[in-house]
Amino acid sequence: MAAVSMSGRRALYNWRIYLYVLPSLGLILTFCYFPAISAVVRSFFEWQGGDYMQFIGWENYTNAFNDPVLRSSFVTISVLIVAGIIKMVPSILLAVLIHRIASDRWQYWYRVLLIIPMVVPDLVNIFIWKFFFDPNLGLINASFDLFGIKSALVWLDQHVLHWSAFRPDSPISWLNEPRLIIPSLIFWGFPWIGAMSVYIFLAGLQSIGAEVYEAAELDGASSWQKFTKIEFPLIMTQVRLNVILVVIGTLQGYGLQYLLLGPAGGPAGRGMVPGLWMFNRAFIAGQFGYACAIGMMLFLIIAVLTYFNNKYIRVEK
Amino acid sequence: MNTPHPTAAAAIRKRELPKHTAVWCILSLQLLPLYMMVQMSVKNNTEFLLNPWFPTAPAQWNWANFAYGIKLIGPYLANTVFIATLGALLTLFFAIMAAYFFARYRMPGHNLLWSLFITLMLLPGVANIVPLFTLLKSMNLLNTLWALIILGFAGGQVFNTFILRNFIEDLPKDLFEAAEIDGASHWQQIINVVIPMSAPIIGTLFILSFLHLWNEFMMPLIILSDAQLFTLGVGLIYLDGEYVKQWGQIMAAFLVASIPLIMIFLFCMKLFVRGLTSGAVKG
Numbered sequence: 001m002a003a004v005s006m007s008g009r010r011a012l013y014n015w016r017i018y019l020y021v022l023p024s025l026g027l028i029l030t031f032c033y034f035p036a037i038s039a040v041v042r043s044f045f046e047w048q049g050g051d052y053m054q055f056i057g058w059e060n061y062t063n064a065f066n067d068p069v070l071r072s073s074f075v076t077i078s079v080l081i082v083a084g085i086i087k088m089v090p091s092i093l094l095a096v097l098i099h100r101i102a103s104d105r106w107q108y109w110y111r112v113l114l115i116i117p118m119v120v121p122d123l124v125n126i127f128i129w130k131f132f133f134d135p136n137l138g139l140i141n142a143s144f145d146l147f148g149i150k151s152a153l154v155w156l157d158q159h160v161l162h163w164s165a166f167r168p169d170s171p172i173s174w175l176n177e178p179r180l181i182i183p184s185l186i187f188w189g190f191p192w193i194g195a196m197s198v199y200i201f202l203a204g205l206q207s208i209g210a211e212v213y214e215a216a217e218l219d220g221a222s223s224w225q226k227f228t229k230i231e232f233p234l235i236m237t238q239v240r241l242n243v244i245l246v247v248i249g250t251l252q253g254y255g256l257q258y259l260l261l262g263p264a265g266g267p268a269g270r271g272m273v274p275g276l277w278m279f280n281r282a283f284i285a286g287q288f289g290y291a292c293a294i295g296m297m298l299f300l301i302i303a304v305l306t307y308f309n310n311k312y313i314r315v316e317k
Numbered sequence: 318m319n320t321p322h323p324t325a326a327a328a329i330r331k332r333e334l335p336k337h338t339a340v341w342c343i344l345s346l347q348l349l350p351l352y353m354m355v356q357m358s359v360k361n362n363t364e365f366l367l368n369p370w371f372p373t374a375p376a377q378w379n380w381a382n383f384a385y386g387i388k389l390i391g392p393y394l395a396n397t398v399f400i401a402t403l404g405a406l407l408t409l410f411f412a413i414m415a416a417y418f419f420a421r422y423r424m425p426g427h428n429l430l431w432s433l434f435i436t437l438m439l440l441p442g443v444a445n446i447v448p449l450f451t452l453l454k455s456m457n458l459l460n461t462l463w464a465l466i467i468l469g470f471a472g473g474q475v476f477n478t479f480i481l482r483n484f485i486e487d488l489p490k491d492l493f494e495a496a497e498i499d500g501a502s503h504w505q506q507i508i509n510v511v512i513p514m515s516a517p518i519i520g521t522l523f524i525l526s527f528l529h530l531w532n533e534f535m536m537p538l539i540i541l542s543d544a545q546l547f548t549l550g551v552g553l554i555y556l557d558g559e560y561v562k563q564w565g566q567i568m569a570a571f572l573v574a575s576i577p578l579i580m581i582f583l584f585c586m587k588l589f590v591r592g593l594t595s596g597a598v599k600g
Contacts, residue, residue: 003486005423017422020503021430024415024474031471032437035448042448049451090343097340102333111590113344117351119578122532123550124571127557128350131564139353142369193347199593252443255535259554275443282447283539295444302443 036299043296047289049282060293070294073265073272077251079182080273084246087192092239094193095201096231099208100223111202114195126259129188133260135171140187144172175260181270188256197242204235244309248302254279274298358382358569365564379565386569392545393552397531398577400462400548404469405526409519411470412477417507419478420485421493437475450539464540465548469530477522484515521592524585531578549574 006014043060045053064070098110120128132139144150150172157166165179166172174184208230216226232239254275257265263280265272272280274294282291357365359378418424419431449468450459458464492514496506512519534550541551553574556567582589 003421003423007425011425014422014424017418017424017503020414021418024411024478025430025433027411027467027471028433028437028475031449031452031468032442032445032475033433035445035452038448038452039444094340094343097336097343101336101340102329106337108590110340110344111593112586113348115586115589115593116582117347118528119575119582120351120354120571121549121574121578123534123553124354124574125350127553127571128354128568130557131567132350132353137366137369137564139349139369191343191346193343196593258535259557278443279446279535282450288447288451291447292444295447299444 039292039295039299042289043292045289047292048286049288053289056289060290061297063290064293064297069269069272070274070277072269073274073277076182076271077273080185081247081250083186084250085243087186087189088194088197088239088242088246090191091194091197091242092201092232092235095198095205095235096227098198099202099205099231111199114193114198118195122255123259125189126256130175130260133174133184135173135176138174140174141171176267178266178268178270181261181266185257185260185271188260200238200242201235204238205231208234244306247305251275251302252298354568354571354575357565358386358572360565362564382563382565382569383573385563385566386571386573389556389566389570390549390552390573393547393549394573394577396462396546397548397550400465400469401527401530401577404466404473404530405523407466407470408473408477408526409523412474412481412522413507413511413519415474415478416481416485417503417511419482434475434478437472438479442472446536446539453540459540460542460546461540462546465530465533465537468536469526469533473526473529477526480518480522481515484518485511488514517588517592520585520588524581524589527581528578 006017042053044055044057046056046059047053094114098107098114101107101110117125131137135141141150144153150166151168153166153172154168157163163179165177172180174180212230213226216230221229252275254273257271257273257276258279260266261271263276263284265276265280275298278291278294278298281287281294356372359380359382360368360373361379361382364373364377415434419427419434453459453464458467488510492510493506496510501509531549534548534554537548537551538554541547547555553570556570
């Protein structure tokens with residue numbers, strides 16, 4: 001449907017149409033744009049959250065650049081971002097597998113099974129994983145013992161890593177051992193299937209007609225070739241989109257770290273990420289102005305990434 | 318339709334089997350947390366230590382875990398249902414109106430307004446949290462459930478407007494013209510044309526908004542300080558720190574926290590799968 005164009009007098013006569021967008025507009029101006037702009041302003045002030053504010057210029061930013069915690073938190077988040085991108089692989093594979101199944105009925109049931117875990121609220125899911133990580137009762141240690149993975153890790157630790165984090169005589173304490181914090185944050189959620197991403201990939205795969213597969217089969221294409229030559233190029237748009245979402249989501253996320261490790265980022269602060277540090281500075285240390293500056297830095301990084309993404313990677317809609 | 322030759326059918330089955338096995342392996346790992354939660358919710362700690370993996374016989378189930386779980390999080394549940402339901406309804410209310418404006422007409426200022434909306438989908442919200450906190454404080458909304466509802470629909474409507482605009486633009490023009498000839502106002506066109514025609518997508522978006530609000534825990538943690546107003550998220554965070562761990566009871570509380578979502582999925586599963594499959598969220 002082409003939209004009805006209106007201009008000048010006719011638009012003036014039909015001014016009531018604006019009433020339909022005004023409430024939404026008012027809401028986003030008040031609750032999205034106004035806070036964003038005031039964050040810019042307040043990042044130049046020393047501000048404890050009360051009425052009193054003192055202008056200090058760039059001091060919050062220079063402090064941020066010299067803040068060792070913030071610096072190491074950016075290293076941590078970079079590792080988590082790379083891991084997050086790699087963790088998309090199972091979702092892609094699962095989407096391709098489901099797409100290749102001949103029976104429509106089974107495809108439907110697998111889609112249903114895929115969204116069933118969504119009934120568990122995110123927070124509850126994180127808490128269940130926190131329990132899985134428990135050194136004495138947790139399932140991870142139990143299954144690692146069962147499959148002999150623990151002895152492999154102990155060997156690896158003694159001969160290669162020299163972390164002394166995996167010891168033969170004591171259970172692995174995933175969330176209490178500084179060296180294991182980042183591995184735990186990465187391993188969390190195994191096998192890392194995002195129901196929504198799988199659906200998005202499946203929507204992309206649906207555009208491949210049966211005749212494409214038939215032609216590939218006649219040419220004697222192996223299933224790996226079908227994946228690299230047909231399926232993966234067709235979902236490239238969705239994959240890129242997902243990469244962007246993962247990068248942006250990981251950069252601004254800190255709920256997971258908060259729930260698993262607490263507001264200080266766990267033992268030795270190894271799980272500290274920039275978002276959590278912002279939260280920590282504002283609501284625990286009371287340095288609201290400094291927290292705004294950290295927020296602005298994150299904001300700028302994400303804005304630049306989004307800009308380059310839109311400019312150089314064309315995502316056709 | 319003719320049935321395939323028996324040997325051909327067997328060949329197909331043989332070719333399909335590895336795929337099915339792989340899918341089942343992945344999906345069963347994915348379903349493991351849910352399975353563990355359900356089977357642990359009726360065990361006490363001793364039973365769990367003896368037998369962590371498999372369910373016990375129904376005769377031994379400790380229903381008392383659930384009584385305890387409901388007592389722990391019942392009040393939080395009510396608060397969260399209130400926020401998620403009202404928040405999701407209002408999200409769609411505002412999104413449908415805005416989408417109608419953008420899809421139906423090109424008014425002066427259309428492009429500027431649209432870019433105000435679309436920019437928000439790209440801009441990170443992380444920098445907002447601190448000033449948002451003081452904004453709510455100055456509006457006297459701190460420590461209220463309304464703060465969470467308002468934030469929910471103010472931010473949530475943007476994504477929904479984006480999806481609905483595309484959908485409304487694809488509706489046949491004749492429907493709107495016929496309605497206009499019959500003298501329908503804009504509001505009547507929304508009620509009688511837009512909502513019935515886009516019911517499946519509205520349903521899917523409602524569920525997504527509801528899930529989003531249900532899952533939120535960082536904002537409630539910052540905004541709410543009164544134990545009476547806690548949402549599930551905040552309540553569970555405090556529980557996690559406070560209690561001597563009786564895992565069965567905690568899992569029962571987790572399961573109770575999931576019940577409203579289970580209900581929604583039971584009733585709307587078909588609609589939801591269809592809505593997502595047809596590309597409601599192509600991104």
